[in-house]
Structures are given as structure tokens and as C-alpha cells.
Amino acid sequence: MIGMILFHLLVFPGMLFTAIAGLLVGWLDRKVSAWFQFRVGPPLLQNFNDFFKLLGKETIIVKDAVKSVFVLAPLAAFAVLTLIATIIGMALFYNLGFAGDMFVVMYLTMTFSVMVILGGSATGNVYSSIGAGREMKLLLADELAFILVFLVPIVKSGYQVQFDQILSYQQNAGAIIGSPSGIIAFIIGLLCIQAKMTLAPFHIPEAETEIVEGPFMEYSGPLLAFWKLDHYMMYVIFPFLLVVLFLGGFNLMGLGFLWSLLKYLAIVVVMIIIKNTNPRIRIDTTLNFFWKYASPLAFIAVILAVLGV
Amino acid sequence: MGWYNKRLAKSLWVFHASGSPCNNCDIEILDLLTPRYDLERLGIKLVGSIRHADVMLVTGIFNKKIAPRIKKIYEQAPKPIFVVAIGTCVSSGCCFKDSYNITEKRETVIPIDMYVPGCPPKPEAMIEAVAKLVGVLNG
Numbered sequence: 001m002i003g004m005i006l007f008h009l010l011v012f013p014g015m016l017f018t019a020i021a022g023l024l025v026g027w028l029d030r031k032v033s034a035w036f037q038f039r040v041g042p043p044l045l046q047n048f049n050d051f052f053k054l055l056g057k058e059t060i061i062v063k064d065a066v067k068s069v070f071v072l073a074p075l076a077a078f079a080v081l082t083l084i085a086t087i088i089g090m091a092l093f094y095n096l097g098f099a100g101d102m103f104v105v106m107y108l109t110m111t112f113s114v115m116v117i118l119g120g121s122a123t124g125n126v127y128s129s130i131g132a133g134r135e136m137k138l139l140l141a142d143e144l145a146f147i148l149v150f151l152v153p154i155v156k157s158g159y160q161v162q163f164d165q166i167l168s169y170q171q172n173a174g175a176i177i178g179s180p181s182g183i184i185a186f187i188i189g190l191l192c193i194q195a196k197m198t199l200a201p202f203h204i205p206e207a208e209t210e211i212v213e214g215p216f217m218e219y220s221g222p223l224l225a226f227w228k229l230d231h232y233m234m235y236v237i238f239p240f241l242l243v244v245l246f247l248g249g250f251n252l253m254g255l256g257f258l259w260s261l262l263k264y265l266a267i268v269v270v271m272i273i274i275k276n277t278n279p280r281i282r283i284d285t286t287l288n289f290f291w292k293y294a295s296p297l298a299f300i301a302v303i304l305a306v307l308g309v
Numbered sequence: 310m311g312w313y314n315k316r317l318a319k320s321l322w323v324f325h326a327s328g329s330p331c332n333n334c335d336i337e338i339l340d341l342l343t344p345r346y347d348l349e350r351l352g353i354k355l356v357g358s359i360r361h362a363d364v365m366l367v368t369g370i371f372n373k374k375i376a377p378r379i380k381k382i383y384e385q386a387p388k389p390i391f392v393v394a395i396g397t398c399v400s401s402g403c404c405f406k407d408s409y410n411i412t413e414k415r416e417t418v419i420p421i422d423m424y425v426p427g428c429p430p431k432p433e434a435m436i437e438a439v440a441k442l443v444g445v446l447n448g
Contacts, residue, residue, distance in 0.1 A: 030349070041349060059387070213357060
């Protein structure tokens, strides 16, 4: 029993699977972005080379930094993402869940942002502090819409708060994205994910050209490698989450495997297209967008779901 | 370390520090990083922070005010770090060689691994320099 839990946590669908798949999908992101700019783009194993290179570099712990938080924040963030990946993956691949696992995932996604804020604030660098502050504002902006998006599948499936029950509801009644409320919630969810992953147009906390990668500026060597890995792991976790909530999960038998892959890749490619066609927006514009447009729309979706549309 | 050097050769992240240049070399460096030359296919990426960098590009004559700062930036970099000097200024001083504020021995400020001469050097010359660096790392 313990052995199985460790296997699921460390190999599949937890740490190892998510990390490898994430680095590969990260390559897809860089390659498609390169095509957008009429470039060739990096080779297939580029992200692996980057990761192993960073593991071998010197780690500099900044003199002004709070050392324990500085070192532990990227590792804790990695642990948090591994846990999310395991919970979502267990629902997706093994149809297993536990009571209230959706709430656990909601909390854990927020915990990741908190780790970024802690790591950024611990460095003692001005730009990092600005980045951490912006991450906090981004969290305030997208959190409400993100939770409202979760509510739509809950209401649709007859107030079930377990991933596996939502999946079994969708197997009987069709995917939730097939209904009007489902479509609205899916689109808002896609935008929220864009903000959660700090991709363009919401890459306000990192903003390479402006505050030099923000919270991650002072990190070097293995600790930076873990931050980069965290970022690429989210390319797997969040599309999987959308697949579970709205697209009816995966079917890995025969041709169903291709259809599952298509669902996943479609979400990723839409995210990459949004990323490449939008400039960075200001923090007040982001707050405006999420509080004035996205959250009310998500709320309307919840009301529609309650009305049974 | 052969395996690690191969990984390093395939992912050189570049930080660009200008030590009082006339800005011509810096503009050529920016040209180098545009989609036309597409250095990402060689794994090269421009990073904004010296803490992430593997290669430090320096330009200019390092006048007396900037020399300590260049040294400080070099000391903040995580090792291993390679320093590539872009332009004739770093090696010989070029047209500024009689300037009153030039640092006499620029190679004593920071250890320089590779010189790319030219005023300014073409992006092609810089790509060749990078290819040589990769060749050295691969043995």
C-alpha cells in the first residue's frame, strides 16, 4: 500500500511523469513560439539540457537573504506541484479521488503562488520584492474567477466535490463544455490558468524586460532549476485540470488515446497562441479585467449552471 | 565532467554587460539576438540577471568608473562563467586608446576567455566565437 502510494507520488502520475512531460511540452511551447517569429527554434531536448546545466552550476545564497526561506521556497513549490499533479493524475488515469479533493487542489494552487511570494521576498532584492508584490496582486485578481470556474462542474454534476465523480457524471451526461455555462466557465478558466502560470499577457510578476524575472532574479544553480521545472510542470497540471473539469477526462484505450492527446494539446496550443499574440498588460488593467469582466461572467456561468442550462 | 560540459555547451545563457562602450557593439549584440540569426536553435538565451548566466558579454574600454562595477558583476556570477569580449575596444582600446580615463590592463579587471575583434564585429563573427566556445566545451 505504502509502496503504491510512493509509486504514484514519485513516478506516475506524480513527480517523474509530470517533470518529463512538462519539459517536453515546454519544448513545444518554445518551438511554437519560434514558429510565430519565423525562427527554427530549440532542439527537442533543450529544456533537459537547461535543467541539468542549472543543476551543476554554483548556488549563490545572497548575503541579505533569509536563508531558510530562500532555499526552501523553490523546493516547497516543487513539492506542492507534485502533490497537485498526483491528485489530478489519479483522478484522470485511475479514476480515484477522495472527498473534497477539489478544495485541496484549489488551496494547493494558491500555495504555489504563496511560495513564489515568499521566495521573492526572501532574497532582499528590490526587483524581487516588486515581483513578489505583483504576484500577490495577480493572485488577488485571478483567485475569485478561478474558484467560480471550479463551481460550475460542481453544480452541474449535482453538487459533487470529487474529481472522479465529476468524471463519471461526464461519462453519463456528456462533457460539461457541451453546455452554455460550461463553455463560459471553460474560457474564463483558460484565462485564469494563463494568469496562474504567469504567461503573457499576465506575465506581470516576471516581466523579463522590466523587473528581470522578478521573484527569481537572485536565484542561481539548482534552486533556479527547480523554479524553471515548476514552471514547466504547470504546463501539464493545469491543462489536465481543465480536461478533468470540462472535457470529460481521458480514455487511454485504442483510438481514445489519440483523442485524449488531442484534447490536451488543443488546450496547450490555445495557451501558446494567447501567449504569443498578446503584449504584457498593466497590473491595474489585469485587476480591472478579472474583477469587472471575468469574475461576473464566471458568476453568470454559475447561475446558469444552477438554472440547469 | 565530459557529460556536464556537453549539457553546458548546449545551453549557454548570455548576460550582456556594457563597460563604457560607444554602444555600437551593444547594438550588434542585440541584432545577434533577433529572430534573423535565431540563436535559440543553439540553446542560447539572453537573460536579464547575471545570476542566471553562463556567458558574460562585455564591450567597451572599461573606464575608471565602470571597471569596479564590471568586476562586481563578474563576482556575482555563479561559476562556471565564461567572459567573451565583444569589439576591438576591450583588446586594444581602438580609437579610445589615448583616452585619459581608460583602464590600462582590461584583462586584469576580469579574466577574459575569448576576444571577438571588430568595430563593431558582425553578428556572424560572434556566432563563430560562440561555436568555438561550444567546440572547446565539447573537447
